[in-house]
Amino acid sequence: MASNWTVCGVCDFRNIQKTSVVWCSECDEGLCDECKEHHSAVKSSRNHRVIPVTEYKKLPLNVLEITQTCQKHKEQYQIFCKKHDCPCCRRCVIETHNECKDLTAIDDIIHDIKSSNAFLELERQLSELLENFKRVKSDRIKNLKNIKEERDMIAHDIEQTRNKINEYLDKIQDNLFKELDFTEENEGKKIKQLLSSIEENEREITDLQVYLTNIKQHASNLQAFLAMKHIEKQVADKEKSIEFIVRSEDMKTKTLSYVVNENVQNLTEIQNLGSIIVDSKSCEVVLTGNKKQQAQMTVPYTESKNIDDIKVKKVMKISLQSKVIRGCAILPNGKMMFCFEDVKKIVAFNSNGTNDFEINLDIQPFDLAYIEADNTVAVTSGAFVERIIHIIDLNSKSIKKSIKSTLFPYYGIALRQNAIVLL
Structure with missing residues (x-):
């Protein structure tokens, strides 16, 4: 001593x-x-x-x-x-x-050790290591927030679904909310536990930075050299620690989603309103400072797929009261719109399959395209007699503008880079 x-x-x-x-x-x-x-x-x-x-x-x-x-x-x-x-x-x-x-x-070794490349590199490693832990912490906080927001959105969807059915489903709804809360709490607890470990590492790295600064200012060259060797080992341990965290299962981004049971409309067959699903996707955090780790993480591996690998799963069934259904579109908010050609109307459904609204038209609608910029849909007639395109305002549920063609009728329609493409 x-x-x-x-x-x-x-x-x-x-x-x-x-x-x-x-x-x-x-x-x-x-x-x-x-x-x-x-x-x-x-x-x-x-x-x-x-x-x-x-x-x-x-x-x-x-x-x-x-x-x-x-x-x-x-x-x-x-x-x-x-x-x-x-x-x-x-x-x-x-x-x-x-x-x-x-x-x-x-x-010879301790001469100018505090200004040596090794000492400066150790300072740089500590800064980068702290920054890496901050990135991981920020990613986990973001995921925690997203889970909470998704939980609120799912709760809203559950309530909307629940409002369409009678009091017979009270008990089932309560069970589903419990499952949702348990899932959120369970996944949130995992993230909070990881955050606690990350914050502890942050504190330790910050202490090492203060420690290194004091050594640089006050320790002898020999003390600085020997202390530096000790810190290098701790830095190596911390680098292994954060690499382990990033590759761990807990770093996969969790998301919650709600799938409505397809038998909800048949009350005698209902066992539950749906289920809470936790999806995982690869961590998007990229560490800095570790060149080997960067090389491994820069380009994530994506397995190529072909049509034989595609699995089809029925999500829901919607009964449409029309014999001739032409065009359809899915809006950004999840609503679905269909052209009922035989009854001259377009019909909108909510994301859970329930009817939202209908708009009667003076043409037989053939196809439609959603224009997000002004929340309108463009509807073609596809008939030689009518030869017209209606622009319908979804806010007022009324025709905003009509475009007539004297050359030929329009059938298919699509929106590409804010330009309408007609077929």
Whole structure:
């Protein structure tokens, strides 16, 4: 352990108890006011760098405990063995490291260590590591928020579905809400647990940054070098930790969705209103600083699929009161619109399959396209006699504009880059 920095080393050697006011890193001991004057006047120590004890004690405890002399032989460290990654005194080299080939004078290694590339690289690694944990934290907070918003949207859909049926479904609805709340709570708990671990790592990295700053300002070159070796190991552990977190199951983005039971309309067959589904997709966080990890994460692997791999699943069944149904469109809000040619109307359905509204027309509608810019739909007639396109305002449920053609009738219609394409 390093000399006791709280007492004057010179006075202590003379069995005199005096409190130190400065610390000499070269002598590895504290000095009182009187000894400090002698220390600065003696030729052998007048060029030594001293700092106030109040500043020196700001160094982390494990740095203060670093000794600059060999505890076994009580001699100053002179050599650093790269093979064993440890400092050695003269006698250590003779007794233990005489066959080691990679020995370097410790003065050569610690010279300008605080401005060395290795020290600067360690500072950069700490900053990038902290930034990576912040990215992961931000991603988890975003996912937690999205789950809450999706939960609210699903709850609204459940309520809309529930309002269409009678009190016979009260108990089933309560069970589904419990499942939804349990799923949200369970998935949220996993994310919060991961966030807690991430925040703990953030605090530890921040402490290491403060620790490294204090070392840079106040520690001796040897202390800085040895402390740096210790921090490098901690940084390596943290890098492995965040790589493990990003690859873990908990980093997959969870989403909630609600699927309406296709038998809801048949009350005698209803067992539940639907189910709460948790979907996972690959984490979108890209770490910085680790070139190997970046190379692995830059381009996610996507397995190619062909038509034989496509699985079809019936989501719902909608009964349409028309014998001739032509065009259809799905709006961004989930509503579905159909052209009922035989009865001259377009009909809109909610995302759960229930009827929303109808608009009667003076033409036989053939196809339609949704224009999001002004919340309208363009409807073609597809007839040689009518040859007309109606632009219908979905807010007012009325015809906003009509476009006639004297050349030929229009059948199919689509919207591409804000331009209407007619077939």
